[in-house]
Amino acid sequence: MSSCCAARRHLEDAEAVRQGASLLPIAVVGGGPVGLAAAAHLLERGLEPIVLEAGPTVSTAALAWGHVRMFSSWRYNLDRAARSLLERHGWTAPGAEEFPSGRELVGRYLEPLAALPELAGRLRLGTRVTGIARLGAGKLRDAGREAQPFELRFEDSEGRQGRILARAVIVASGSWGNPSPAGSSGLPAMGEREAADRIRYGMPDILGADHGRYGRRRTLVVGSGHSAIGTLLDLGELARRVPGTAVFWAARSADLTRAYGGGAADQLPERGALGQRLRRLVETGAVELLAPFSVDEIRRGNGGSLTVRSIEGRAVEVDELVVATGLRPELGILREARLDLDPALECPRMLAPLIDPNLHSCGTVRPHGAEALAQPDAGLFMAGMASYGRAPTFLLATGYEQVRSIAALLAGDVEAARRVELDLPQTGVCNSERRLPGAGAGPSCCTPATPEGGNREPGPAEDLPCCGSAARRDMAQLGPVG
Numbered sequence: 001m002s003s004c005c006a007a008r009r010h011l012e013d014a015e016a017v018r019q020g021a022s023l024l025p026i027a028v029v030g031g032g033p034v035g036l037a038a039a040a041h042l043l044e045r046g047l048e049p050i051v052l053e054a055g056p057t058v059s060t061a062a063l064a065w066g067h068v069r070m071f072s073s074w075r076y077n078l079d080r081a082a083r084s085l086l087e088r089h090g091w092t093a094p095g096a097e098e099f100p101s102g103r104e105l106v107g108r109y110l111e112p113l114a115a116l117p118e119l120a121g122r123l124r125l126g127t128r129v130t131g132i133a134r135l136g137a138g139k140l141r142d143a144g145r146e147a148q149p150f151e152l153r154f155e156d157s158e159g160r161q162g163r164i165l166a167r168a169v170i171v172a173s174g175s176w177g178n179p180s181p182a183g184s185s186g187l188p189a190m191g192e193r194e195a196a197d198r199i200r201y202g203m204p205d206i207l208g209a210d211h212g213r214y215g216r217r218r219t220l221v222v223g224s225g226h227s228a229i230g231t232l233l234d235l236g237e238l239a240r241r242v243p244g245t246a247v248f249w250a251a252r253s254a255d256l257t258r259a260y261g262g263g264a265a266d267q268l269p270e271r272g273a274l275g276q277r278l279r280r281l282v283e284t285g286a287v288e289l290l291a292p293f294s295v296d297e298i299r300r301g302n303g304g305s306l307t308v309r310s311i312e313g314r315a316v317e318v319d320e321l322v323v324a325t326g327l328r329p330e331l332g333i334l335r336e337a338r339l340d341l342d343p344a345l346e347c348p349r350m351l352a353p354l355i356d357p358n359l360h361s362c363g364t365v366r367p368h369g370a371e372a373l374a375q376p377d378a379g380l381f382m383a384g385m386a387s388y389g390r391a392p393t394f395l396l397a398t399g400y401e402q403v404r405s406i407a408a409l410l411a412g413d414v415e416a417a418r419r420v421e422l423d424l425p426q427t428g429v430c431n432s433e434r435r436l437p438g439a440g441a442g443p444s445c446c447t448p449a450t451p452e453g454g455n456r457e458p459g460p461a462e463d464l465p466c467c468g469s470a471a472r473r474d475m476a477q478l479g480p481v482g
Contacts, residue, residue: 021149025050025122026410027166029129029152029333030173032059033105034384034399036113037079038170041407043118044081050164051119052154054128054173058114059106061176066103067205068230071271072395073097077105079400082113089116126157132169133336134377146378168379168410170403171334175327175385176202182222182323184252184294184311191298198306199298199321203227206234214320216244220308222295223324224251224259225392229274231322236281247286248316250293250308290316329389338376347389348373348382355391369405369420381406398422 028038031053039049057063070077075096083093086109094100094108114123131153137145150166179201183189192199204210215238221231232249239245251259261275281287294311301307301317309315329346331339342352350372353359373381383406384399401422409417 021147021167024149024165024167026168026170027052027150027152027164029132029169029171030384030386031055031114031123031125032061032172032174032384033077033079033110033396034174034403035170035172036110036119037082037400038172038383038403038407039119039122040079040081040085040113041404042410043085045407045411045413047407047411049122050166051123052127052129052152052164053123053125056126056157057106057111058123058125059110061174062102062106062110064102064176065203066101066106067208068203069099069101070105071099071226071274072397073099076395076397078109079396079403081404082109085116085118086113127154128156129154129173129333130161131333131336132171132380135165139336139338150377150379168381170381170383170406171386172384172399172403173330173333173386175329175388178328178330179323180325180328180390182295182298182321182325184296189295189298189308191300195298195300195306195321198304198319199323201323203231203324204322206231206238211238211242214238214245215242217319218246218248218305218317219320219322220248220250220290220306220316220318221322221324222250223326224253224256225324225326226271226274228322228324229259229278231324232278232281232287233274236278236286239286246288246318247281248288248290248318249282250295250310250316251289251291252294254291256289256291290314326390326392327385329386337380340376342389345389345391347387347391348375351387352389355388355393357391357393368422369402370409370417373402373406379410 025048026042028035028042028049028051031051035051035053036058039051042049054060073096074094077100078093087093091112094104100108113119129152133139133151134141134145134148135151137148150169152164152166152169153161154164155161180186181188182192182199200210204213206214214235219235221228221235228249232247235245235247239247256279259275260279261271278287282289290310292310292312293314295308296311297309298321299307299309305317305319306321307315307317308321331341331346340349341347342349342356344358345352345356347355351368354368354372370381373383373387375381383402385394387399387402388394401420405417405420408414
């Protein structure tokens with residue numbers, strides 16, 4: 001076929017698509033827990049999903065941390081629509097108060113879900129989405145933009161390229177494959193790339209497949225979130241088993257309130273226990289704390305060791321480095337889509353004040369649904385960890401509620417979409433002391449300022465953006481969609 005004929009055929013196809021856009025599927029990018037839950041909710045609403053997963057299996061990311069035991073029980077990790085679909089085929093749910101590992105989450109829940117006849121034919125594995133745009137309408141074009149379907153470009157496991165057209169897109173691709181670097185400026189530390197062979201990101205399997213790498217060696221863990229804490233606990237156990245193993249912890253802030261957590265006050269007991277166990281390791285000297293320690297430079301030393309230097313002028317010599325400083329969203333595939341993202345968190349702008357760790361750490365996410373996740377290109381939504389951008393403390397229950405609301409809106413059920421019921425267990429820690437050196441103190445998140453010596457019962461500080469003033473809560477509720 002000549003290039004002229006091919007071009008004419010493409011235009012004819014595009015016109016046919018415009019006429020029958022409502023017949024196109026809804027594309028879900030990411031075949032993890034939230035992506036599969038989105039498909040289940042869309043099917044429940046009589047809509048047609050297609051799920052595109054880059055990995056060779058569902059939830060490839062969860063398998064990467066398959067050795068890790070989750071601190072939330074099955075009660076928080078099963079989606080209602082997905083569970084209903086499974087149970088119609090005779091599936092029996094795990095015990096509600098059991099705590100799955102990443103591997104069990106996949107093997108006992110996600111793989112059986114993906115194998116159901118309702119989903120198996122709508123799931124494409126080994127399909128990496130490389131770009132999302134309006135068909136025939138670049139980012140600058142306004143005229144007729146909303147009438148155009150979405151075009152998703154992809155590459156399969158053999159490197160072949162293709163595309164799929166969709167009436168709407170739910171981006172639930174997560175952020176596990178995009179770790180933040182060790183450098184405190186957000187850039188890789190000087191020398192970080194050159195030391196890549198001695199650096200691991202995330203949560204290595206220290207007590208399993210990777211134990212030989214860390215036993216009888218000196219390891220520095222950078223970070224103070226749950227991934228860093230879990231890694232430090234594993235290294236502490238390895239040090240108990242294997243003499244000569246040394247563990248160092250670099251925390252950017254000297255205030256470890258959030259890292260140590262709320263203990264018994266945490267409504268997820270397993271989560272609350274993590275920080276308390278780490279505190280004991282630090283107090284007994286099993287873990288040597290370096291704080292404040294903002295990584296600036298990594299240099300190779302004799303014998304392949306690493307000298308890690310901080311902005312504060314401190315230095316430590318180690319053999320291995322584990323960087324657990326958070327995750328970042330992969331926004332490259334959305335470069336040709338119109339987005340409205342918070343400039344700091346890189347999450348949907350309306351969601352930012354509800355999850356910003358600079359503002360609060362309460363663990364309570366105010367109600368938010370489809371409107372808070374929608375992007376300026378109508379029909380494009382962020383969900384799951386992708387919707388959180390750089391913010392921490394995401395729970396699967398949040399993502400499940402997000403896609404329930406999105407599916408309702410796409411089905412035209414505005415009332416159900418706005419009925420967002422998100423009840424997350426609190427951490428037992430409520431502060432906002434995440435400040436640069438020299439910054440003044442302010443009222444803690446979710447606790448109003450009280451006169452000195454006052455014993456007023458703590459309650460929501462309605463005028464603080466972290467806890468959601470009335471105006472901010474209104475922003476996060478769905479109004480009528482025209």
